[in-house]
Amino acid sequence: MIKSWKVLPLAWITMIGMILSAQAQGLKKVTLEDVFKKGRFNQKSVYGINWMKDGQYYSSLVQRSGTSTVVKINLATGEEAGVLLDGRALGVNFSSYSFNADESKALIATDVEPIYRRSSKGVFYVVDMASGQKQELMNGEKISYATLSPDNDKAAFVKENNLYLVELATNKLTQITTDGAWNKVINGAADWVYEEEFSMAQAFKWSPDGKKIAFLRFDETQVPEFNMQTWGPLYPQDYKFKYPKAGEKNALVSIHVYDLSSGKTQKIDAGNETDIYLPRIYWTKDANQLAFIRMNRLQNQLDLFHADATTGESKLIISETSKTYVDLDYNDDLQYLSDGKTFIRTSEQDGFKHIYHHNMDGSLIRQITSGNWEVSSMLGIDERAKKLYFISTEASPLERNFYVINLDGKGKKLLTPAKGTHTINMSSDYKFFIDYYSTTETPVKVTLNDAAGKEIKVLEDNQILREQLAGFALGKKEFFSFPTVDGTELNGYILKPADFDPTKKYPVLMYVYGGPGSQNVLNSWGGARDFWHQQLAAEGIIVACVDNRGTGGKGRDFKHSTYANLGKLETIDQIEGAKYFAKMPFVDASRIGIWGWSYGGYMSSLALMKGNEVFKTAIAVAPVTTWRYYDTIYTERYLQTPQLNASGYDDNSPITHVNMLKGNFLLIHGTGDDNVHFQNSVDLVNALIAADKQFETFYYPNRNHGISGGNTTWHLYTMMTDFLKRKL
Known part of the structure; x- marks a missing residue:
């Protein structure tokens, strides 16, 4: 520099x-035409990566003959090993997909319609991977955030501000909430301001055993309404939505847990103060223990709670305060370890965002990373090898590089030495990662690498774009x-x-x-x-x-x-x-x-x-x-x-x-x-x-x-x- x-x-x-x-x-x-008409400088990438549970393959979403296809890639060779989902055979040109835990079913979405920045609704299908048969959810009506259960036989989703549950074998539909209404109450989805500023749209999560669903409820009744006119018809149309401007009333937000076996919903105790934020809910490794973050209105205090999902009783675990504000984005890498005794989190309490290891009661075991640089994101924890993977600015605040460190804070190693910006997708067994790497002068290069950083295969190098760039006079x-x-x-x-x-x-x-x-x-x-x-x-x-x-x-x-x-x-x-x-x-x-x-x-x-x-x-x-x-x-x-x-x-x-x-x-x-x-x-x-x-x-x-x-x-x-x- x-x-x-x-x-x-x-x-x-x-x-x-x-x-x-x-x-x-x-x-x-x-020329302007090159940039905005001809798209000469548009780069290619690799999309829809899903790591397969056997540790030998990953899947990727590609377009073939104008139709969505999910292919299986061999991790050892980087070569295609087969087709998992064929949009042409299914009769659905889908835009996203996900698998359930045992990969016996896939969830695909089509005709997706954006609402705001992160929210959307679309038509969802569940595909049986063995038979290839597809099952349409909600009779093809547009729904939001359809999510398969961990026990493989149910799906939950939001429609018209209410939370629903469907049993896949029988197609039995259960409406979990009934009070959802436009500009009044939202269940299982975020309101406008949470979506925009807390980067969330879906606001429900399955418990690890698939027997409970935790969700947020937003009561927007007292939030002022903003009105935008839509121009085009003979008479302009009004579009009114709840938008809390600075100093005005927010939605009243609460956390609830629905028990599938009893059909009952339990409210979680988040304290007596109602003018608060509840921006995150998590399940710990205990299927009956929920974790959540509470912030005060001025956001200069962030509290982590653990709660009993059956009784609703909660306990304060960690409280962090600041004379300015506590940034949720810098405290948003919470992961509970499988031993059920400890968790890992990030915080910038020492002046830079770093990684901390805590006991379940909140007591500190150790600060894992430290220095006058920031951890950009924590990517995963290999508990078997006791290693933690993260991206940081240690090399330069202008760059992002990928590192591994032991949970005891020792043995830190740089895995991506090339100067520039690395975005990483790590496999769930921590044996491989996909590196999306670029600099100001080179478009993204996507590579498959082993856990030590050795390149296995180039998945996309944008060679056509690179050759085209060579023909232009570029600063x-x-x-x-x-x-x-x-x-x-x-x-x-x-x-x-x-x-x-x-x-x-x-x-x-x-x-x-x-x-x-x-x-x-x-x-x-x-x-x-x-x-x-x-x-x-x-x-x-x-x-x-x-x-x-x-x-x-x-x-x-x-x-x-x-x-x-x-x-x-x-x-x-x-x-x-x-x-x-x-x-x-x-x-x-x-x-x-x-x-x-x-x-x-x-x-x-x-x-x-x-x-x-x-x-x-x-x-x-x-x-x-x-x-x-x-x-x-x-x-x-x-x-x-x-x-x-x-x-x-x-x-x-x-x-x-x-x-x-x-x-x-x-x-x-x-x-x-x-x-x-x-x-x-x-x-x-x-x-x-x-x-x-x-x-x-x-x-x-x-x-x-x-x-x-x-x-x-x-x-x-x-x-x-x-x-x-x-x-x-």
């Missing part, structure tokens, strides 16, 4: 420019770090045109997200957005990015530094970044712009207003413009409630700073955004009009937060490109 920019002699600069220019000659420039991301005025080191990258001439002056467009725990500066392959940046570079615009304070990969203190004042330090850091670029000899300091989406749109708006002396142009896509309009869980985690911290909400709202707007501003939003509501942009527009500020704006009818569908993406990026050509 480049630590700082060094001034080179002019002759060297000129020579470097000539070499780069010569290298770029004869190569094609990236290279250069990583660097620099100190801000207060000495804080920030990571960044810069993308120059392939024919970069160091004697010229270039405009710079900074790309920002900047939200808590996020990272844009990573040594990994980008998607279409990265290749849009390549297209801009081909047009002579340098693209750069800086991860400000509050972002991830550098420990708790760096991430929590923005607590109670979102937008303040982040904006200072983006302005510092712009000033840093402005001093470079090849940068035109009068033409520095910034763009971002969502939190990034919030940041780009603030940066243009508060940093009007360095930023001349900004694009804000689907921005938050006041945190008063965003949801409870996310916003209050970082800002407390508006009632407790009004200045934290208002001091760094773009609406508050419209009088400072001097440059070129393009504001874009989808009217059907269920996440960051169009209301944010409407209020910012009103404030800009009142301040007599000229700007450009565009809305996309009925489009959600992703602003996509049909010709939308092409239209959006064409418009943004044209704006940057005119204004930057």
Whole structure:
């Protein structure tokens, strides 16, 4: 990683420019059509991996002749050993599949319809693997989260906010809950805010023996309703859903356990306080012992409980508190060991996310990992060999590598030495893993490896894409770090045109997200957005990015530094970044712009207003413009409630700073955004009009937060490109 920019002699600069220019000659420039119409830079991957119980095979979902097929792969050779599910023979073109514990049955889904970010409903079938016969659940009506029982003979699912159970042998249907109703009560599925901010949609789990089902119940009755109009019919339609904005009432959430043998449902004791969060439920190795996490409204206390599933009685096991907040994402790797006596969890209580081993009463056995780096995720525990597998930032906060360590904290070993980003799928017997590896310059390479890291077979190397890339004049991301005025080191990258001439002056467009725990500066392959940046570079615009304070990969203190004042330090850091670029000899300091989406749109708006002396142009896509309009869980985690911290909400709202707007501003939003509501942009527009500020704006009818569908993406990026050509 480049630590700082060094001034080179002019002759060297000129020579470097000539070499780069010569290298770029004869190569094609990236165009918008290449990225968004022709999909020339779309990479392939390997999907639907399922490790088979015999330890000799894994299965994978592939498309053959336009039909879904699940094939079996030999782990020793990496070669295909047969077809397990044939969509053509079944008469179903399914999009997902799963097996039950003994692999005698498969569950497949088709005609899946997304609801919000993680929720969906579709038509589900259970396939008997021996006979090949399929059984349609709920007579083909659309249902959600169908899940086979561990004892192989039942399935549970959610339909219209109620939880159901079906016995596969007899097709007997049991409706477990009856009070589910739209915008009132949800059983077994998450409400909008839990789904978005706690990354969950399914909210029920089978007990290990298949005799009980634990589920969450959401009473949304008192949650304020948000109304979005859907445009298209003669009269626009109202879409109303429960959305708790900061400071408003949340759903009342409770945990229940349904006993299949008695048909009775037991409520679990989660304490007397009702204004809480219950974001996770787990089963321990004891089929009658449930575990759950409880958090207070401000999310500065996280409690782990164990509960008797029959009586509902619960006991506090671990309580973790913070002066800022306890991040659920950093405490979400809870695994109970088969001895029934201990469990493993993660926490950032020492300043970095690490792995801890506890007795069942919560007492600490040991901290397994330690150091000034983060465990990104815990992948599994080989109890027989007493080894634990995890991904971490130890090599660099810009990278993710795969490690193994003994449960006693000794013998740590790096399994993926190649620099870049590794995403791992480990086999259930811990003998093999699949490595999805990429860098900024190389698309994903998928390999099958043994537990020691030795490559067995390349499953996908994107060779066709690699060959195609060789025909394009592409800029290279250069990583660097620099100190801000207060000495804080920030990571960044810069993308120059392939024919970069160091004697010229270039405009710079900074790309920002900047939200808590996020990272844009990573040594990994980008998607279409990265290749849009390549297209801009081909047009002579340098693209750069800086991860400000509050972002991830550098420990708790760096991430929590923005607590109670979102937008303040982040904006200072983006302005510092712009000033840093402005001093470079090849940068035109009068033409520095910034763009971002969502939190990034919030940041780009603030940066243009508060940093009007360095930023001349900004694009804000689907921005938050006041945190008063965003949801409870996310916003209050970082800002407390508006009632407790009004200045934290208002001091760094773009609406508050419209009088400072001097440059070129393009504001874009989808009217059907269920996440960051169009209301944010409407209020910012009103404030800009009142301040007599000229700007450009565009809305996309009925489009959600992703602003996509049909010709939308092409239209959006064409418009943004044209704006940057005119204004930057």
